[in-house]
Amino acid sequence: MKNENIPAEVKSKSLKEARDEINDILNKLESKDADLSGSIEDYKRLIQLNNHIDGLFKKKVREISAIKKDIKKK
Numbered sequence: 001m002k003n004e005n006i007p008a009e010v011k012s013k014s015l016k017e018a019r020d021e022i023n024d025i026l027n028k029l030e031s032k033d034a035d036l037s038g039s040i041e042d043y044k045r046l047i048q049l050n051n052h053i054d055g056l057f058k059k060k061v062r063e064i065s066a067i068k069k070d071i072k073k074k
Contacts, residue, residue, distance in 0.1 A: 010048050015056055018049045
């Protein structure tokens with residue numbers, strides 16, 4: 001799933017908010033009362049949240065790399 005397919009309300013979440021939602025969904029899926037049809041939607045949501053977190057980490061890596069390059073130039 002590409003970044004463009006992530007809903008705006010997921011993209012607006014902080015890393016902590018996304019992680020907390022992922023933990024809530026995982027707890028729900030691990031429950032003995034988990035509904036299969038609902039589980040598919042929960043799984044799709046997990047993928048969106050995971051891709052969002054991946055994007056946040058990639059952005060941070062680019063920022064750190066840019067800072068390192070600036071430091072090396074000086």
